[in-house]
Structures are given as structure tokens and as C-alpha cells.
Amino acid sequence: MKQKLVIIGNGMAPGRALEKLLTLAPDLYEVTIFNAENRVNYNRIMLSPVLSGEKKFEEIIIHGDGWYIKNNVTLYKGHKITNIDRAKKQVTSEHGIVADYDKLIIATGSTPFIIPVPGHKLPGVLSYRDLDDVTAMMLAAKSRGSAVVIGGGLLGLEAAAGLKEQGMDVTVIHLMPTLMERQLDPAAGYLLQQELEQRGIKVLCGANTKEITSDTDGKVGAVHLEDGTVIPASLIVMAVGIRPNSKLAEQSGLDVNRGIVVSDNMQTSDPDIYSLGECAEVGGMCYGLVAPLYQMANILAAQLTGDETAKFVAQYTPTRLKVTGIDLYSAGDFAEGDDREEIVFRDAASGVYKRLILKDNKVIGVVLYGEASDGPWFFEKLKSGENIREIRDMLIFGQNAVLGSTNADPLAAVTALPDEAEICGCNGISKGDIVTTITKKGLTDLAAVRSHTKASASCGSCTGLVEQLMTLTLGDSFNANAVQSLCSCTELGHSDVRRLIKAKQLKTIPQVMQELEWQTSCGCVKCRPALNYYLVADWPNEYADDYQSRFINERVHANIQKDGTYSVVPRMWGGVTSAKELRAIADVVDKFDIPTVKCTGGQRIDMLGIKKQDLPAVWKDLGEAGFVSGHAYAKGLRTVKTCVGTDWCRFGTQDSTGLGIKLEKFMWGSWTPAKLKLAVSGCPRNCSEATCKDIGVVCIDSGYEIHIGGAAGLHIRGTKILGNVSTEKEVMEVIVAVTQMYREQGHYLERIYKWMDRVGLEEIQKQIMDDLDTRVAYYNGFVYSQKFAQVDPWSERVSGVDKHEFNPLATLALEPAE
Amino acid sequence: MNAMTENWVEIGSINDIPLRGARCVEHGDMTIAIFRTSDDKIFALEDKCPHKNGPLSDGIVHDGCVTCPLHNWVISLETGQAQGADKGQSLSFPVQMNGNKILLSLRAKS
Incomplete structure (x- = not known):
């Protein structure tokens, strides 16, 4: 008999806890949720993009109705719990629903703080808390009137920017001398104020609201400040803070302080009742940002499955302002003090301000404004308490400067490197080597530097650095962005x-x-x-x-190894094999004395150490068992990785194995600009790792998500979603069409993600997802080309093609010594 | 025997080697790669890159050179010398043509 778990509240924290619980122990509890809001679980921190019109509500839903049905969770929407009977272990909703519980979670969240000035109850005074507030604000914005936002913190500023975006005339009133004083130091607060004012938002700091007065219709009309200023407004948003909503817990006799008091394992004073989220108080603190709330969720989920080791540990949480175009990041402690040092970087012209606060050579606080991409890296340093003495000179320039990579203020970083600093790790070439060679030989282009020094000639990942060294050495005469010629035989790209x-x-x-x-x-x-x-x-x-x-691999249809022998990888369609195939492989391995047999990353079997002259005979035996070339050596279609999908997996949503095999059988033999690896996952758990492939499919209940542009080699990249389709036929069409588009446009050796970066995902979507005629034209182009490409190169060679590749021209007898 | 005298061995016809390609001649433990360039010149090198012994006969032939398939060293077909920044030399052998027939001397050039 399952235990009964009742959750009061359906915000992000309990949503995450439930998701985690269902992953850890899907069948342990029968779950019932009562939500006072008449909605499914949505991402509350994305309300600002909804307000500014950048996102729709549908896009910020975390769990749609289907999710609750699929996971057998009963969700009562619009049901507020009015009573908890701890003796009977029962809860009652305002509509009279009674539910028994073995374990209860209270996640009632928080309520916005409303300043009790005269007029605060007038129609037109809103808080900024849930979707209803956003809807009301968007409605009010239609009048294009004036809005006043009271509160210049994170939420208030996001609301102000959103309302401005909706066409309102916006004034922010803030009690403190600078904006976001809890997250920003005065300098950054000032820059932020300037930026907002440039966007036409009025900001009044040090302003105290005295009262709100009505217009003639009895709705809000104006805000009056202590200093006598009157600001007309048809909409007032109060965003001055939140208060934990602990009323229900208090009525039920649980320990309540500022919030519902819980231990570090989220248990309230009643061991069968837990609490988490903005209503919970742990270690004397209440939390409002998402990271600690998610930490609580993970701990609670672990507790519910009987793992009592997980404990809540207070952590700094970084802050980011979600206003498009404003780059701001802060974390940690940034008050001044005698025992602290700071590193400050300012660039007035481009509005960049960076400040690191150090104590005993450790980062304890970071404020970034204008250029915040290094925020997470600094935060990592802050959390780990790493001693930064060694890298202190470069620290403020960020990760790339310190680690010697590309981007952000690159020349400063390269200039700072010592002559012996290694630039090209593959070939062991130092900065000094490169600079000297450029000067001595008068080199002016990258290809020449590569051929004379070898720097960046192998994996190419230091190309950016080498180009920077060239700029450094040659000055403006070197233009790295000029079209790179295909090679030194031509000037054309x-x-x-x-x-x-x-x-x-x-x-x-x-x-x-x-x-x-x-x-x-x-x-x-x-x-x-x-x-x-x-x-x-x-x-x-x-x-x-x-x-x-x-290249030799494509010439002899096998992969050359370091000793000049070859490896052979037969195709295993979708990674599926059989006893007969395995037996044939075993026989070949014995017969040709193949030293190593290994599973590849693409779900097939690699036989390594085969002599070149044995290749045709190996292929003959493999061919008799039905194998064809796996093209493991080709700039062409390699593998289509799959998971077992609906055939076996209890989570599978579609026939991922079957689809993978169909794709592979359709596309094998095709040549592409660079290697092309595919995968099909049967559900979003993504066991076949489709989201780091060139093209991936993630099956979902409603169909197929088609992904593109992943990589997991020299560079690691997650895919982007190309689009969603509902049938296998469309999956085939889209994947084949996009492959053909890449075949026609890609530069040789350019992986699909680089091509995508070059032409833009939107352009690909436009041609493949939106324009059906173009899609069909590409599809037909591929199909035509396959007529000539789908010939198994192994059986061709078994029957005598290219014999000269595998046999010596002559074998000479050893001469007797003269 | 006079040191200048070569001992020529016939190893096959030029038509046995693909244009811009190579074939091998086995001689005991040694393999010699015979190259044919785009202008029908024939060269012979020990089938070993001076870098890591890569089989030069599997490389791409271009402009009097071959690029090793293992790490892209470029070797001169005439001298066996590594080109560009790389240092090293493969053994090279004299070759002579008699009509279409290729004659190879097994005494490496010095």
C-alpha cells in the first residue's frame, strides 16, 4: 500500500521536489496537490519576460496538465486549504475536499508586502507576484498611461522595464539612496540608474511614499511623496519585498517565527509535516531566490525516500537582473572593511564596471555591470575559496585572460603572457617561438604561420590565440576577419x-x-x-x-592506426546486433588474429590492428554475415545511436530504435562536409545522448523534438532545437532535408554546429521548418544523390575494385651479400 | 664493384601506380614506397615518415611531395627531407625508367 503524500501549494519549490521524488522513487507515494492558484506549475522567475512581451505564458510552464496525469498526481487547482487536522492527519480545502496524508508538505510561498499608506487598497494598486498580477499590468498598460513602481529592487526594476516595454510612462520610487542596494554597491547602482534613465524610466531614489490618492472615478490617480512631490499614475506596482506565508501553519500549531520553522532537513515541529520554499525558515533565514529553494527541494525529496543524510547548507546566491540589454551580476559580500581589498575595473566609455572584493587572497564578493559573462566563473572562485594570489594580476579580466583563451579583451591577455607561455599544446609551440618566426620570416597570414611554426596546425583550438599574436606582432595590417583562403594554393575562400x-x-x-x-x-x-x-x-x-x-581512410575504407595497421567497424544498424552477427565477428577475429576488439562510442564494434593487405579478406567474411561498411572513417554519415524506446523501456514514448534504424538505412553512404553523427532518444531522459550529436531526435509524448548542432569532441556543445514534428515521416523529411542543406553549403571539415553558427539557426529553421517547398527540394536532392552513393565500398573491394591499394607492387628477394 | 654502379631491379610498370598515388615494394623487412606524381615522375622513399614511421605510401601526393597520413608532415619525394618547420629525412632510392618499366636501385641515396 502506497503512502499518501499531500502537498499544499504548487510553486517552483514543491514542483522541483516532486519531480525529484518521482525520479528517485516513482512508486513510493500517492501524491495529491492542492493549489490556491488556478494553474499548473510555472516558472515564476520568468514572469518578467512575459510582462515585457518576450515570452508567452505557455513558454514558462514547467509542468503542463499532461505531466500530472502521466505521473498519477492528483492536482486540485484553485483549492485553498483551510484546515490541517494533525491528529487525524487530514487536510480540508475551501471547497470541502478532505484528504488524508501520511506525509504533508506545506509550500504556501509568500505574499507581497504592501506598504500600508493611505490609499493602498485603491483599485489600480497591484503587487508583482503571480500571473494574475502580470495579466492585470498588461491590461493596464493598454491605456498607455503613467505607472509608478514602488521599490527599486530586483522585482521592481524588472516590472518597471516590462511596463516601459508595454508602452507606459514609468517612474520608479525607491526609499534607499541607490538602486538594488542589497545586491549592488553604490557605483553599480548608479550605472544601473543611468541606464534605466536613458531608456526613459524616471528613477527617484531616497523617496518616501506618503499616500496614494484616487482620481474622480475612485481608481488610483497619483502618488504623493513625503517631500511634497506628486506623481500622477493610473497604475501602481508595489514591489517592496515579500513576507513568508505561514498563516496556515501557525493555525495548525506548528512552530512559526518569521516563516515556518524547519530543521536543516526541512522537517517542521511535526515530524510528518515538511515545509519548503519562501514560506520556510531554516537556520533563522527565509529565502526568496530560486537556487536555495531548489536546494531545499532536493533535500526534501531525499528525505521522503528515506535518505536522511542530505542537509540544507546556507550559500551565497548570485543575482542577475532579467532585463534585456542590462548585464548585471552580483554575489557575496561587498561591503567595505579594513580587512578587505578590492580590484576595480572601469571603462566609462562602454559603461563597464567590475569590482572584486578580496579577503586573505580569496574572492568574497563580486559586482559586475555592463559585462557580466565572467560572473559564474568568479562565483565559482567565491564558493570554492580558492587562493587567487597567483592569478591576481589577471583576475579582473576574467576567465579567458587567466586561462589564456580567446574573447574578452584578448589582446591585453595575450600581451601579458610571458614569452615561454605555451600557445599550441599539440605541437608545444611557445609565444616566443611564434612571435620570432613571424618577425624573422615576415609572415603575414595564418596559413604561413601554421606551416612555419606548426602552431594551431593540429587541433586548431589555439587558432584564436595565434591570430591575436599576429595582431600583436603585425599591428593593424593583420586582419583576422578577412576571408580565410581555402589553402595557400588559392586566394578564394x-x-x-x-x-x-x-x-x-x-x-x-x-x-x-x-x-x-x-x-x-x-x-x-x-x-x-x-x-x-x-x-x-x-x-x-x-x-x-x-x-x-x-585521405587514406576514405581511400581504403578503414581507419589508419599509429602503426600503419587499420581498424574495421561494420555497420550495426541503430546499434542493434544479433547472435549471428556477433558469431561472425568472433570468427573473423580468430581467423585474422585481430589483437583488439572494442566497443565504439557509437554503439558498434571496432576491430583494431588489421594489416592493410588483410582488409579485403576480412570484409569478405564480414560481408557473408550481412555486414556492410560502417563508414567509421568517413566525412559522411557515421552512426545513428538509439535507446530501446517503446520496445522495452518503461519510459519510452516512441519507437526510437526503429526510427534510428530507418534513418541510418536511408542515409548511409552519404558524404558530408565533416563527419555526421545522429542519435534518437525515446524520451527526454535522453539515454542515447541525442543532445550532443550533430543531429538528434528526442521523442516526446506528442511526437519528436529535432535537435541540431551538438558536439562532444574538441568542443562541447549542446544542441539547439530545430523544431518539433508529430510523425516519423516528418522526422525523416526534416533530417534528410537539413543534411542536404548542410551538404550543399558546408565548408569542407566544417561540423554542422559551425555551419549553423555561420548561417544562423533561424535561417535553417526558415528553410527547413517553415518553407515546405524548400524542404522538399532539399529532400529530393538528397534522395537523388543517394542513388549514386549507396554502394557498399567493402563488397566492391571484395570483388576486386582498387586491388592496387592492398597489394604490393613487387616483392623482391633479398640479395645475397656481395 | 665500383661504388658508382647501381644494381637496378625492375619492379613493374608506371601504369601499375595511380597518378598522384603510390605503391609499395617489399624487400625483406623494408618497405619502399614508389610514388607517381601528376607529371608522371617516379620517386622511391622508404615507406617510413621520419616523424613517427607513418606509411608515406598512404599519404596524399602533391607538388613533388607527399603528406604523411598520420600527422601531416610533408616530405620531399626527391630528397626525403621533411618540409617547413619539421626536421627529419626518410631514406630515398634512385629510380630509372626504361620505357614504361620502373627500375629501382636498392642502394639508398646518401
Whole structure:
């Protein structure tokens, strides 16, 4: 028999606790929620973007109605609990519903503080707390009248910016001398005030509200300040703070102080009753920001599953203002004091102010205004208490300066590096090496620096740094943003070459080199594979693939290893295999004495250490068992990773395995600018890791979420959502079409995420998701090209193609010594 | 025997090697890569990159050089010298043509 868990309140804190509980122990409790608000759980901290019109309510829902049904949670919307009977362990709602509980959670949140000045109850005086307030504000804003926001804290300023955005004339009244004084020091508060005033929001600091008066209709008309100022207003928003809502707990005889008193495991004075969220008081403190509330939620969920080790620990929480265009970050303690030092950076022209407060060489406070991207990094330092003495000189410039990467004030950081600082980790090249070579040899472009020093010639991740060194050494004559030529054989960039191949109908490599005035006779190791790919992609039926312009792996259809042997990876459609296939692999491994057999990251089996001349024979045996090449070596479709989906998984929402296999069978053999890895996950738990693939599908109840542009190699990137569709047929169309678009536009060796960054996700969405004709045209282009590409290269070679690749020209007898 | 005299061995026809490609000749433990450039010149190098012994015969042939498939070192087909910033040299062997026939000398150039 399941235990009964009743939750009073359905805000973000209990929502998170419940989500966590259902993950940890889905079947432990029968859950009932009573929510006084007539809504599902939504993201309250996103109310400001709703007010400013940047988001719709639907976009900030955390759990929709379906979620409660799916998880067997009973949700009473618009039911306020009026009584808790602790002896009977029962709660009663205002509509007379009675529910028994074994465990009870009180999460009644907080109520906004309303200053009891005369007139505070007039119609038109609002707080800023829930969606009703936002709706009322948006309605009032339609009149385009004047609004006064009382309170210049986080919420008040977000409300002010939102109302301004809605077209109102806004004045902020703040009691203290500077804005957001709890989160910002006076200097940053001042910059913030300036920025708001520039946007046309009036700000009055040190202003004390005396009364609110009505207009002739009995609605609000004006705010009167202590100093006699009168500000006309048709809408007044009070955002001066919140008060824990502990009334119900108090009536039930629980210990209540400022909030409902709980121990560090969220238990109230009644061991069967827990409390969390803004109504709870732990260690003498009540909390209003989301991070500590989520911490409470995790602890409560653990408690409910019997894990009593989790305890609440008070932490600093960083603050960010959610007003578009204002970059502000603060955390920790920033009061001045004798035992403290500070590092301050100001750039008046661009409105940047950064201040770090240090104590004993540790960061204890951070205030960033105007450029806040390093906030989380500084906060990390603050939390860890790391000694920053070593990096103190560069600290204020942020993570990139200290760690020697690109971006933010890069030249200052590069200038500061010592000559022996290693720039290219792959090749062990120092700053001094690079600068000396540039000067001595008079180098002026990146390609030349690469060929003379090797710096950034391997993985390329230090390219930015090398370019900065070039700017540093060569001054303005070096322009890193100029179009990079494809290689040193031409001055044209990839995009130009691709465009001209089509425009001039160039159909062979020599023709391209002739027409586009290549500066070398037969190209180089960079341009030839690129041109070969462009021609394969653009003229699938006419172009004869030039194998001598392909990298060895694609030439012999296996992966070269450090000792010159090869590895072989057969296709396992969607990662599914069988006893017959495994037996065939085992036999091949025995027969050819293959030293290593390993599972790949793409759900298949890799056989390593095969001699080149054995490859055709290995493929023959594998082919007899039904295997074809896995193209594990190709700039082309590699794997489609899947999870078991609805076939087996109790959480699966769609047939992810089947869909993955369909995709792989449709797309195998296609060449792409760089490798292309796909995955299909059967539910948002995402076991096949679709959100770090080039293209991923996450199945959901209502259909399929199509993701694009992930990477998990040299660079780590989460995908972006390309769009949602409801049928498998549409998934196939969209994925095939976007792949074709990438095939036609991508630069050789440019992964899909880089292509996406270059052309923009919106453009891709426009062409693939919104314009059905374009989608179909790309789709048909791919299908046509597959007619020529879907030939298994292994069976071709078993039947004698490219024999010369695998056999020696001659084997000479050893001569006797003379 | 005179040190200048080469001992030529016929190893095959130029048509056996793809244009801008290579084939191997096995000689005991040693493998020699025979290259054919875009202008039909033939060169022979030990099939070992001076860097990490990568098989040069698997590289891409361009402009009188081959790029090693392992770490992209560029080696001169004529001299076996590493180009650019890299230092090192592969053994190179004399080659002669007799019509379409390729003749190789097994005495490495010095």
C-alpha cells in the first residue's frame, strides 16, 4: 500500500521536489496537490519576460496538465486549504475536499508586502507576484498611461522595464539612496540608474511614499511623496519585498517565527509535516531566490525516500537582473572593511564596471555591470575559496585572460603572457617561438604561420590565440576577419569556391584549378579533399570520385592506426546486433588474429590492428554475415545511436530504435562536409545522448523534438532545437532535408554546429521548418544523390575494385651479400 | 664493384601506380614506397615518415611531395627531407625508367 503524500501549494519549490521524488522513487507515494492558484506549475522567475512581451505564458510552464496525469498526481487547482487536522492527519480545502496524508508538505510561498499608506487598497494598486498580477499590468498598460513602481529592487526594476516595454510612462520610487542596494554597491547602482534613465524610466531614489490618492472615478490617480512631490499614475506596482506565508501553519500549531520553522532537513515541529520554499525558515533565514529553494527541494525529496543524510547548507546566491540589454551580476559580500581589498575595473566609455572584493587572497564578493559573462566563473572562485594570489594580476579580466583563451579583451591577455607561455599544446609551440618566426620570416597570414611554426596546425583550438599574436606582432595590417583562403594554393575562400563550382559548372578538379586560377599545379593536401567533396556533393551523377584526393581512410575504407595497421567497424544498424552477427565477428577475429576488439562510442564494434593487405579478406567474411561498411572513417554519415524506446523501456514514448534504424538505412553512404553523427532518444531522459550529436531526435509524448548542432569532441556543445514534428515521416523529411542543406553549403571539415553558427539557426529553421517547398527540394536532392552513393565500398573491394591499394607492387628477394 | 654502379631491379610498370598515388615494394623487412606524381615522375622513399614511421605510401601526393597520413608532415619525394618547420629525412632510392618499366636501385641515396 502506497503512502499518501499531500502537498499544499504548487510553486517552483514543491514542483522541483516532486519531480525529484518521482525520479528517485516513482512508486513510493500517492501524491495529491492542492493549489490556491488556478494553474499548473510555472516558472515564476520568468514572469518578467512575459510582462515585457518576450515570452508567452505557455513558454514558462514547467509542468503542463499532461505531466500530472502521466505521473498519477492528483492536482486540485484553485483549492485553498483551510484546515490541517494533525491528529487525524487530514487536510480540508475551501471547497470541502478532505484528504488524508501520511506525509504533508506545506509550500504556501509568500505574499507581497504592501506598504500600508493611505490609499493602498485603491483599485489600480497591484503587487508583482503571480500571473494574475502580470495579466492585470498588461491590461493596464493598454491605456498607455503613467505607472509608478514602488521599490527599486530586483522585482521592481524588472516590472518597471516590462511596463516601459508595454508602452507606459514609468517612474520608479525607491526609499534607499541607490538602486538594488542589497545586491549592488553604490557605483553599480548608479550605472544601473543611468541606464534605466536613458531608456526613459524616471528613477527617484531616497523617496518616501506618503499616500496614494484616487482620481474622480475612485481608481488610483497619483502618488504623493513625503517631500511634497506628486506623481500622477493610473497604475501602481508595489514591489517592496515579500513576507513568508505561514498563516496556515501557525493555525495548525506548528512552530512559526518569521516563516515556518524547519530543521536543516526541512522537517517542521511535526515530524510528518515538511515545509519548503519562501514560506520556510531554516537556520533563522527565509529565502526568496530560486537556487536555495531548489536546494531545499532536493533535500526534501531525499528525505521522503528515506535518505536522511542530505542537509540544507546556507550559500551565497548570485543575482542577475532579467532585463534585456542590462548585464548585471552580483554575489557575496561587498561591503567595505579594513580587512578587505578590492580590484576595480572601469571603462566609462562602454559603461563597464567590475569590482572584486578580496579577503586573505580569496574572492568574497563580486559586482559586475555592463559585462557580466565572467560572473559564474568568479562565483565559482567565491564558493570554492580558492587562493587567487597567483592569478591576481589577471583576475579582473576574467576567465579567458587567466586561462589564456580567446574573447574578452584578448589582446591585453595575450600581451601579458610571458614569452615561454605555451600557445599550441599539440605541437608545444611557445609565444616566443611564434612571435620570432613571424618577425624573422615576415609572415603575414595564418596559413604561413601554421606551416612555419606548426602552431594551431593540429587541433586548431589555439587558432584564436595565434591570430591575436599576429595582431600583436603585425599591428593593424593583420586582419583576422578577412576571408580565410581555402589553402595557400588559392586566394578564394570555401564559400566562393563552392559558389563558383556551381555558377561555372565546374565538374573536375583540374577544371576547378584551371578556371579559378589555382597557384599550384595539382593543389595540396588541404584543397584536393575539399574540392573532391564539393564535386561529389554538387554533381552526384557526373563526377568521378578522385580517390587520390581522398585521405587514406576514405581511400581504403578503414581507419589508419599509429602503426600503419587499420581498424574495421561494420555497420550495426541503430546499434542493434544479433547472435549471428556477433558469431561472425568472433570468427573473423580468430581467423585474422585481430589483437583488439572494442566497443565504439557509437554503439558498434571496432576491430583494431588489421594489416592493410588483410582488409579485403576480412570484409569478405564480414560481408557473408550481412555486414556492410560502417563508414567509421568517413566525412559522411557515421552512426545513428538509439535507446530501446517503446520496445522495452518503461519510459519510452516512441519507437526510437526503429526510427534510428530507418534513418541510418536511408542515409548511409552519404558524404558530408565533416563527419555526421545522429542519435534518437525515446524520451527526454535522453539515454542515447541525442543532445550532443550533430543531429538528434528526442521523442516526446506528442511526437519528436529535432535537435541540431551538438558536439562532444574538441568542443562541447549542446544542441539547439530545430523544431518539433508529430510523425516519423516528418522526422525523416526534416533530417534528410537539413543534411542536404548542410551538404550543399558546408565548408569542407566544417561540423554542422559551425555551419549553423555561420548561417544562423533561424535561417535553417526558415528553410527547413517553415518553407515546405524548400524542404522538399532539399529532400529530393538528397534522395537523388543517394542513388549514386549507396554502394557498399567493402563488397566492391571484395570483388576486386582498387586491388592496387592492398597489394604490393613487387616483392623482391633479398640479395645475397656481395 | 665500383661504388658508382647501381644494381637496378625492375619492379613493374608506371601504369601499375595511380597518378598522384603510390605503391609499395617489399624487400625483406623494408618497405619502399614508389610514388607517381601528376607529371608522371617516379620517386622511391622508404615507406617510413621520419616523424613517427607513418606509411608515406598512404599519404596524399602533391607538388613533388607527399603528406604523411598520420600527422601531416610533408616530405620531399626527391630528397626525403621533411618540409617547413619539421626536421627529419626518410631514406630515398634512385629510380630509372626504361620505357614504361620502373627500375629501382636498392642502394639508398646518401
